[in-house]
Amino acid sequence: MLDYDLVIIGGTPAGRYAALTATNFPARVALVEPLSNSQDLPTGGKESIDLGLRYSQTLSEAARFAQQISRQQFGARWEVANSEMPIELRFDGVQKWAEGVVANLEEIDDLGVLAARGVDIIFGSCEFVTKPHLALIVGDRKLRSRCYLLACPTMPAIPNIEGLSSVGFFTSETVGELAKLPKLPKSLAVIGADPSGVEVAQTFARLGVAVTLVVKGSHILTKEDREAAGLVQAAMEAEGVRILTATEVTQARVIDGKKWIQAGPRAIETEEIFLAAGRQHNFASLNLEAARVKFSDRGLILNEKLQTTNSRIYAIGDVAGGYSFPHIANCEAAIAVKNALFLPMYQIDYRGIPWAIFSDPQLARVGLTEAQARRRFGDDLIVGREYFKNVEKAQMSGETTGFCKIVGRRNGEILGASIVGPQAAELIHAIALAVRHGMKVEAIAELPYIWSSFSAINGQTAAVWELQRLRSNTLIQNLWENLFHWRRYWK
Structure with a gap:
């Protein structure tokens, strides 16, 4: 039995x-x-990758909000309206907020709930x-x-870097411990091209940490659309993140009590190291x-x-x-x-499952990138692109950086879409639903979108795609031109 x-x-x-x-x-x-659900890491505080991501994203949201309400920046200080005395960003408050949110989220996965539902829990x-x-x-x-x-x-993938284990490092599982240090590090080296590395690099840069991101590839987020990843990289560099591409870290060591990494021909001093080299x-x-x-x-x-x-x-x-x-x-x-x-x-069916990287601007995708689609379908492809600067809500909100790109076959089948910009993680769902249920680009173009909303970019991009398909069909264009000419002549 x-x-x-x-x-x-x-x-x-x-x-x-x-x-x-x-x-x-x-x-x-x-x-x-x-x-125990993790290997013995050099730093304590082992927790699941999911909880680490929750802490990281909550911290990122808090840092982003602090930046939004602090438009006038003086170094690491922000000016308050009607006050002659600038105040400092209170990181301890940001930290407590993140801890509280993560604690509430942990309740969702509590084992007691499962036991009450009849699941036998065995340790x-x-x-x-x-x-x-x-x-x-x-x-x-x-x-x-x-x-x-x-x-x-x-477990976190630990790259073969000489001296790395003895120097010490943090990973997605221990990012909470990095944020709980008695004092934020003045400098942070992020090694690897995983999405968690991008999110952590941008978050700590906004908290006043000098961040260097080192990746082996020619750009960050190599699995994503090249154009979209490039925009995220440009935004990070504009915020002060130093990004070293096509660079491999070969050595880490402590010299005179300070941590150093050898990144290509460069020797970089850093207080802490964060690994984002995959799992x-x-x-x-x-x-x-x-x-x-x-x-x-x-x-x-x-x-x-x-x-x-x-x-x-x-x-x-x-x-x-x-x-x-x-x-x-x-x-x-x-x-x-x-x-x-x-x-x-x-x-x-992974084709209809969207995902997002919570950088700023956010990057979300469903299905194939443009490069992947071209390798598989060649010339049987139309790419429609619309920019947030042409969306009324984006202009009203002052968030015009980014674009939406829809990749589809000439018959209207949606192969994939990438959105980089404000609320991309929310906007991608409508296109993902269309992909999941085999709907055509036309369905997205014809849906009336609430005025004014960021979601209008989906419809505008689909309309651009439809227009490109129409203009590429020379037979239809010639037939219509002859029809209009005939009607004008006989009238």
Whole structure:
């Protein structure tokens, strides 16, 4: 007899979300929470990547708001209206706000809520065994289930930089500890091109820290649209972030009590180091080989139903590879749980899932970039672009930096879209919905948008796209020209 319908190997908010989703059905579910969900990092305060991202984004929002209400800046000081005495930005207040918000968000993932919904919570390290039957060993317990779901945490990827471990560094998991230092560092070196590095670099630059961002690629955010990433990079540099592209950090050391990194030909002094070099997996303790589960450096090998090479074992989240966005992991959880509890008939479709990078300006995308679309579809492509400076709401708000780009085939099929600018993370959803349900560009162009709103840029961009398609059709253009000429002549 089986003990459970589904056993979830968790340690991440995605695992807890999967367990919560499973409680919607009359199934018996267990959630295995590891005692430690991270490697031993040089700095303390280990927490999940999701909580680290929450803290980072909350801190970023607070810093952005402080900058907005403090238009007149004098170094690290802001002038207050009707006051002759400038005041300093109180970082301790920003910090307390971030801590309070994160504490409230943690309540959403509280294990007590899952236990009250009937999920068996089991703490301890675990591994798969296959004899005499497939099962999961947790301590002295053997859990037999119809299916298993891997929602394990990953670890920060530590690049092979000489002396880095001895010098010490922070990661997305420990960004909260960086912000809780007794005093903000005067300088910060961010190594790596992950979105978290961009967000952290810009946030701490706004808090008065001298930030240097070092990336190997020719520009930041290499997975995103080149034009959109370039605009974000320009905005960061305008705010004082020093960005070194096509540069590799080869060494880190402490000299006379000060931290130094060797970035290409440059030796850079920095008080603290933040790593944004991606994530890596640690499957050794799970004994996946015995369960016939294959994986590579990028993650587990999955099919479109989120099954591993063992059809009874599913996987979601960071272990599946790609960006570490919680909402993508939650989308995967909804698919995997239904497949595991019933029949594996649901497939994941990443084309209609949007994501955003919370830089300023924000960068959001769904589907393919222009470069990816051109490689796949060649000349069967039309790109429509509209700028926020042509949107009335943007002019009224004084936020005119950015653009929207829609990439589609000549038949109107939307292949992808990128938005960089104010509220991009909110605006992308309308286009994502169209992609998800196979709607054409025409549908976005014809939707009446509330006046005045930032969302008008979606309709204006779609209208530009439609106009470009019309003008590129010489046959239709000639027919219409002849028609109008004939009507004028005979009238």
